[in-house]
Amino acid sequence: MAMMPVADALGRLLADAGALETETVALHDARGRVLADDIAALRTQPPFTASAMDGYAVRAADVGGTPATLEVIGAVAAGEVFSGRVEPGQTVRIFTGAPLPDGADAILIQEDAEPAGEQAIRALEPVVAGRYLRPAGLDFAEGDVLLEKGTVLDAGHLSLAAAGNHAGLPVIRRPIVGVLATGDELVAPGNETGPGQIVASNGYGVAAIARDAGAEVIDLGIARDSAASLEARLDAALAAKCDVLITLGGASVGDHDLVRPVFTGRGMTLDFYKIAMRPGKPMMFGRLGAMRVLGLPGNPVSSLVCTHLFVVPLLETLGGRPQSQRRTVARLGAPIGKTGPREHYMRASLERDERGALVATAFDNQDSSIIRLYAAADALIVRAPDAPAAEAGETVEIVVLREPR
Numbered sequence: 001m002a003m004m005p006v007a008d009a010l011g012r013l014l015a016d017a018g019a020l021e022t023e024t025v026a027l028h029d030a031r032g033r034v035l036a037d038d039i040a041a042l043r044t045q046p047p048f049t050a051s052a053m054d055g056y057a058v059r060a061a062d063v064g065g066t067p068a069t070l071e072v073i074g075a076v077a078a079g080e081v082f083s084g085r086v087e088p089g090q091t092v093r094i095f096t097g098a099p100l101p102d103g104a105d106a107i108l109i110q111e112d113a114e115p116a117g118e119q120a121i122r123a124l125e126p127v128v129a130g131r132y133l134r135p136a137g138l139d140f141a142e143g144d145v146l147l148e149k150g151t152v153l154d155a156g157h158l159s160l161a162a163a164g165n166h167a168g169l170p171v172i173r174r175p176i177v178g179v180l181a182t183g184d185e186l187v188a189p190g191n192e193t194g195p196g197q198i199v200a201s202n203g204y205g206v207a208a209i210a211r212d213a214g215a216e217v218i219d220l221g222i223a224r225d226s227a228a229s230l231e232a233r234l235d236a237a238l239a240a241k242c243d244v245l246i247t248l249g250g251a252s253v254g255d256h257d258l259v260r261p262v263f264t265g266r267g268m269t270l271d272f273y274k275i276a277m278r279p280g281k282p283m284m285f286g287r288l289g290a291m292r293v294l295g296l297p298g299n300p301v302s303s304l305v306c307t308h309l310f311v312v313p314l315l316e317t318l319g320g321r322p323q324s325q326r327r328t329v330a331r332l333g334a335p336i337g338k339t340g341p342r343e344h345y346m347r348a349s350l351e352r353d354e355r356g357a358l359v360a361t362a363f364d365n366q367d368s369s370i371i372r373l374y375a376a377a378d379a380l381i382v383r384a385p386d387a388p389a390a391e392a393g394e395t396v397e398i399v400v401l402r403e404p405r
């Protein structure tokens with residue numbers, strides 16, 4: 001099978017992908033979720049003209065010329081309603097958040113008043129109508145659209161939805177992603193490693209990236225290089241109703257690379273296999289029923305680069321999220337050699353020069369097994385297939401993994 005260009009592979013992966021169905025979640029569970037519908041206010045806020053200060057509800061005309069003496073006919077606090085009416089020469093003691101009594105049209109703050117006998121005060125400063133009042137609907141009115149479909153919900157959105165009297169919100173279901181490591185040589189971190197064994201590491205980075213892209217991740221453990229072991233984990237992925245199954249390793253052409261044959265034997269239809277990309281060549285995409293299967297190569301950097309370039313766009317599409325990948329340009333901090341027949345994603349550090357422009361410097365060693373250099377990479381320099389060598393100072397396309405300070 002010929003190698004497929006990266007852009008074509010991404011196009012096929014996303015061709016029929018769309019946002020998953022809607023579910024309703026309580027406000028406390030809605031942070032970071034994607035709103036599935038426009039949300040309108042179920043009430044007006046504030047629902048009544050409210051005092052913004054502690055003081056006295058007055059008729060401004062009474063206190064135009066100070067000092068004026070007013071009879072205190074009652075009091076009203078937040079949560080109460082004053083049943084009477086403020087007539088000329090009268091006032092009502094009022095506290096912040098309380099509804100303005102009928103007849104009053106301003107608040108005299110208590111700092112500007114002094115007692116004048118048992119049931120009276122003296123206004124020491126003049127007040128204009130509307131002073132220290134929050135009119136009904138100042139924030140929003142019933143029926144106003146408060147939040148738009150597609151919003152990724154944050155702190156402000158959640159308080160606004162609550163103020164609009166919503167206890168829960170319709171959000172797009174998170175994609176469920178199963179992550180399955182494969183290989184007889186792998187042991188989980190924290191265990192003894194026997195002869196020929198290594199620690200399974202890829203899944204931890206892949207899961208973290210998938211979670212950042214809004215997915216719910218299920219760790220399906222490590223399958224051995226046998227049809228029975230792979231089939232058992234595939235059954236677990238199906239039972240967990242994974243929207244996407246990511247396998248790590250066993251993707252290439254060796255005798256122990258069984259993911260593709262075993263899964264096709266179980267009914268997976270293969271969409272593509274082998275991409276003109278370095279690292280990541282033996283990537284596979286197939287479908288088994290409703291489940292999408294992405295078979296990533298086992299080399300750690302290959303797994304992680306494929307996750308950035310393919311898994312993230314897919315998960316963001318399924319989750320109804322805006323695409324987060326940031327592609328931009330940078331100047332090369334050091335020369336790079338010519339590219340081979342595959343589009344090359346080179347791990348690089350990223351800095352800003354004295355003018356604030358981005359400078360990307362590729363690491364000397366681009367071996368796809370070196371996890372340390374992936375962890376150190378702030379960006380991937382994108383080189384077209386068969387691109388010529390490039391000098392320091394030349395402009396290159398980059399994918400930003402981590403914003404420089």
Ligand SMILES: Nc1nc2c(c(=O)[nH]1)N[C@H]1C(S)=C(S)[C@@H](COP(=O)(O)OP(=O)(O)OC[C@H]3O[C@@H](n4cnc5c(N)ncnc54)[C@H](O)[C@@H]3O)O[C@H]1N2
Nearest residue numbers: 181200201202203248249250251252257281297298299302
């Ligand atoms: N004859 C050929 N050999 C290989 C080719 C090829 O075209 N012809 N392609 C190479 C390329 S490119 C890649 S990438 C690798 C990918 O192979 P697999 O996907 O089959 O990966 P494995 O052989 O299972 O593993 C490769 C390497 O990575 C280690 N590994 C696997 N899983 C994990 C994990 N979860 N955590 C950490 N490390 C893992 C594994 O032990 C191997 O060292 O194939 C080339 N070969």
Ligand code: MOO
Nearest residue numbers: 279280281302368
């Ligand atoms: O494509 Mo492999 O991922 O070069 O190492």
